[in-house]
Amino acid sequence: MDYEQLTELIVELELDDIADAVKEALEADKKDPFDILSALTAGMDEVGHRYAEEIYYLADLMLAAETMKVALEVLKPELASSEKVKDKVKVVIATVKGDNHDIGKNLLGILLMSEGFEVYDLGKDVDAETIVAKVKETGASIVGLSSLLSMTVSQIEVVHEALKTAGLRDKVKLIVGGAPLSMDLAKRFGADDFAEDTIKGITHIKNLTGI
Amino acid sequence: MPYDWTKSVFRFMKTLTGRIRGVDRVPFFAIIDEQFISRIIGITTREILSSPETYANCLIKTAEFIKADTIQIPSAYAGPAEAYAFAEANNKMNSIQWYDYKPLAIKQGEVCKTEEDIEKLEIPEHSKIDLWDTTYKTANIIREKTKFPQAMGLGIWSVVQELRGINAFKDIRKNPDLLLKLCEKIYESQLDSYNDWIEKVGESAIIMYTGYAFNKHMMSFKDAMKYEGQFIKRFQKKINSPFFLHNCGTRPYFREVCNEIDFIAVNGSHPLNIKYWIDFKKDFPKVTIMGANIDVSRELFTGTPQDVEEKVRENIINLAPGGRYIVSPICCLPWGVPIPNVLAIPKAIEKYGQYPIKGAQ
Structure with a gap:
């Protein structure tokens, strides 16, 4: 199992084959888990590129993320025991209070994990207090909020204010996403950044953390 | 001076159908939901929905306050209210969340969490569901008071997302037959609600079709036709009223869909570039634009x-x-x-x- 094949399995969304392929690469071929991770991430990059080019759609993105998740499950113990293991950037994600839409947020979570971030997904309809508590507990440096409904976007400001009150606002970067949002609106609510979709969200979060 | 709904009806219907002789000005179509009504009237969503009279009066007052030329009932829209009907018919009302000052919502994906949930999904009888009964009665009161023809709402993918959540997107690739089965059940359910509407309210002057599948970031146009478009065509064979397409997504397939399906109007806010809409008007001269950017x-x-x-x-x-x-x-x-x-x-x-x-x- 060479690295190109692993990349290809992600690009071709081979959910059923990926676990065995990663096991084979680890056990039979004794490949470095970090090199395997790089090969898988290259696959995700290509998926993101195809999404941007409208060759792939949300369904493909979801499946690629699922495939990556399965691969990571196999890879995780090897990565954790490696001497190369480094501190991960912690990200808290949530859909804001009053909003039960979580498709974009879930996808972002999986993609972030596949990129090596430590993700704390608080789910949907989450109030500001819960988000603040999780940031305190984990020491996360990024908070990602999703709001699909125009009627809930102002919750972003509530979270921004709650982080400020808790003395955490200057310790975290707040990035938001969702159909009714724009960069102007995000900034008005106190967010540091806005991303149009999950693929761009990954890039923006990497920029915010200096990766 | 009383609000002149007769003029508004004339203005809107004439413009919609492209016959503006005698029309004084461009009409104003506003989508007024429970949240906005709450804000203007100052009562909660539950209070608004507490009786058809209250619901109708609140809607009329709100529409008149913002000087809208149109008035339609938010719960007739094929989104949360249809999901509510499925939740009630399948004993999953714990998936419904009520709020004081905004519309009720369903926890996405709760009603059809598993494949078995889809296989066993019961199709609701709308006449037995309180929210829909209130909706029908409210439509009658509004029409009586304003003479504004009431519009029924339909939509397949908007309900798929409510019932199946994120799994719907995986189903597109991994389980298309199951997904189509869910679409068929939603289609049957909406025919039931439409037939009730005919019986209790009368012919719908226009159908507001919410077509969320027609978004480029969601799925290919081919898949959008498979999971939404084919059902619109089937609805249109059974329903004589003209359809307008509502899509508030940011990357809509308006041009593509208007090449395939007859719509009297499109209602969207994207793309933001006005040139898209100028070109759209040139290329689809018989499709009324409601919104643009x-x-x-x-x-x-x-x-x-x-x-x-x-x-x-x-x-x-x-x-x-x-x-x-x-x-x-x-x-x-x-x-x-x-x-x-x-x-x-x-x-x-x-x-x-x-x-x-x-x-x-």
């Missing part, structure tokens, strides 16, 4: 009344000459939108929207 999240939310006026002016002078253009901010008006910005819309229409349009490009 007046997005509630932009000028309305963060701008001034002057910004809103300019946006409405831009739309009117580019799209209204010759008719088939209706001013419409998309989508629902959120809580935080400054009311002066909302009121700037009818003011701008008065100023720039009188026929013949002055300053037309």
